[in-house]
Amino acid sequence: MYNVTINGKDVQIAEGSTILDAARQAGVSIPTLCFLEHRAPLGACRVCVVEVEGARTLQAACATPVTDNMVVNTNSRRARQSRRTVIDLLLSEHEGNCQYCDRSVDCELKEIAHDLTIEAPEYEGERVPSVLDTSTPGLIRDSGKCIKCRRCVTVCNEVQQIGALFPQYRGYDTVVGPAFAMDLDSVACVQCGQCAAVCPVGAISEASHIEGVWRALDDPEKHVVVQTAPAVRAALGECFGYEPGTLVTGKMVSALREIGFHAVFDTNFTADLTIMEEGTELLMRLKAALTGKAEGYHGPSALPQFTSCSPGWIQFAEYFYPEMLPNLSTCKSPQQMFGALAKTYYAEQAGVDPEKMVVVSVMPCTAKKFEATRDEMNASGYRDVDYVLTTRELGRMIASAGIDFRSLPDDEMDAPMGLSSGAADIFANSGGVMEAALRTAWELVTGRELPTGNLHVEPVAGLAGIKEASLVIEDPLPDWSFLDGVELKVAVAHGLGNTAQLIKEIKSGQREYHFVEIMTCPGGCIGGGGQPRMTTDEVRRKRIAAIYREDEGKELRKSHLNPQISEIYERYLKAPLGERSHHLLHTKYVARQVV
C-alpha cells in the first residue's frame, strides 16, 4: 500500500493504482474525457492534468501511477488553467450545435466547461466541418462534434473487438471513423452502439425514430402497438432522475398509454415464447446428436446451440464466424417474433387490418433498429417491426408529451401479448436467457423443478466475461430417456471480445458445451447501446439486481407456465417448431464479408 496525499487528504492505495484512482478514493473529482474504466489509459484528452510535487510538468491523472508518499494537487492555479485551456481548445474545434444536440442534457464536454466556468470562447479558428454518417439504420455519426477522445475506438477495438472505428489521417485533419473516413456501412460494424454509449458528446447517437412514431400516432387510420424489452424497465427511470436500478414497469405502461399507443404489450411475452421455441430446438438438437435422429425435426443439428436474441451478436457471427451459423438457434429474437405475431395473431384477434397496424418497439439497443430492417423480417406479409425506439428516445418522447413520469400510477400490459414470466424479465441480464431456458428445459425433461436454488443459475450470472455451468440430468421422463446421466454443459459470454475468446476455445476443442448464450453488450441488454448514459459497472450491477427483483417478485417464473403462451399455442401456433412457428418465428442467417 502506498500513502498518497491529494489536495491535503491522505489516502492509502494499492501499488499500481493511478492518481485518478487515488483521487476518487479521496473524494476528489478530476474531470476526464478519454478515460474508460477497466481499459488501459490513453492520456489523449489531457483534461485530467494535475500537479505532482517534484514533477516539472503537469501529469495526466488517468495515466500516472502513484508512488509512495506522492503529493498531488488537483486544484493549483497551473492545473486549473491548463485544464481550462484544454477545454477551451476542444470547444474551439467542436461544432456543438448545443441547442439542437441530443446530448444537450448529458454532454460531458458541456458539463466540464460549465464546471470550469468557461463562459465565452477563448480561441476562435477553423472548425472541423460537420459531416453526418447516416449510412446504417442504427447509428448516426457527426464528425463536427467529435473531440477525438477515442473512447469509441477503445470500445470498438478492445471490448467488442470489431475494429470498425480508428483515427484516420493526422493532426487537425484527424477523423475518427471507419477506414479512409468512409461511412460505417463500408466496414464490419454490427451497430451494437457501445460507441454511442461511451461518447462523451453528441458525435455518435442512435438514428432517431421519434418523429416516425409521432406521425403514426397522429394518424387516425393507424393502429399503433408498442412492445417494451425487459431491460428498459430497469433503466428508463434514469431519464427521470431515478437511481439506476429503479424498476419503473408500471409507470412505463402508464406513460405509453398517455402517449397514445393503442395497445401496450411486452417483448417479455415473446421472450417466454422464445424459450418454448429455442428450448425445444435445443432438445431436438440434443436428440439428433445423441440418438442419431429426431423425428419430425428438420432444423440444423449442430452443437453447441447458440442463442440468437442479440442482433449485434448475429451480425458478428455473420461477419466473423460464418462457419458457426448452423450453430445459431434459428429462433428470431423476441422483438421480431413479436412483430410477426402482432400483425398476424393479434391483428386477427383484435380485428385490425395488419396493413394499418404499426408496431413500435422500445429497446435498450441500437442494433435492434438494424434488425428490424433485415430483408427477411417480413413474415407477417408486412414489415414486422416498423419503428424501434431506444430507452433514451422513449425518455425524450415522454418528456416532450409533457408527462410527469414520477407521479404516474402503475398500470399493466394488455392481453393477449402482455403477460410474462420472471424468466422473460431476466433476458435483460447476461446469463438470463440461459437461466430462463434451463428453468423450462429442465422441467420438460425431468418433470421436476430446476434444483439450483430459487431457480437461479448462479455460476452464469454476474459480470465475469465468460461463465459456465453444468448439470447432470438424472431420472428423466420416458420421452427423454436418452438424456439420462448426460452432463448438460452450458456457457455464457457477453461483450463481443469475450465472445471471440469463447468461440476460439470452443473451436480449438478446449471447451465443449451443448448450449451457449451470447449477448453483444457488456452485462447483457441492461448495458445496451441504447440505454441512458453512462453505463458503468456500478450501474450495470444495479440494473441487473433490479431485473432479478422483478423476476423474484412474480408468481409466474417459468415461461412454459405463462397462460398467454399456452393460449397462443392452443389457438394459433399449435406446437413449438410447428408449421406456423417455423414460418413466423424462425429465420436464417447470411455470411457477410469483413473486408
Add this chain to the structure above:
Amino acid sequence: MVRQNNQCAEEVDQVKLAELDRFIDERKDVKGLLIPALQRAQELFGYLPDEVIRHISRRLDIPFSEVAGVVTFYSFFSTVPRGRRLIRVCLGTACYVRGGQEVLAALRHELGIEVGQTTEDRLFSLEIGRCFGACGLAPVVMVDDDVHQRVKPARVRELLASYREEENEEHETDLVTEGVAE
C-alpha cells in the same frame, strides 16, 4: 469531409501480391508486421491500392479501419499512383524553420503541380514529409532514397534537371536495348 478512397477497381498484379504474401509468410511470428508489410507493398506496387490494403488487413488479421488509419497517418504511404520519382520535402520542425516552405514553393512552381499531385509526364510526384531524422541537414528534400541536404530554393531547378537527365539516359538505353532485341 468524408473522403472516399476513390480507387477504380484496378486489377491487382497477382505476381506482386504473391511476392507480398511471401514477405508476410517469412515473418509470420514477427510482432508489428503491419508497417513493414505496407512498406513492402508500396515498394512492389508503387503505391497502396485499395485491394492491397484490404489484403494486408485480411492476412494480418488487423481491422481494415486500423490499417487505413496507419496508411493515412504516415505521409510516406500513398493510396494513389505516383510518378517514377517521388520528391518529399520535409516540413518537420527543423526543416520548417530553416526554409522548408520556400523550398516546397519553389518545387511546386518548378514542377507546376501541388502537393499530392504527379507531373503530366508521370516523372515526378510531390509530397511533404514529417521529419526524416536528418534535422542537422535541414532543410531536407528526399528524391526516392536520395537525401538532398541544405536545399536552397534557387537550386531546385538544378536538382530536378539531374533527375530529368538520368531519366533521359535510361530512356535512351531502353531504346537501344529494344533496338538490339529487334
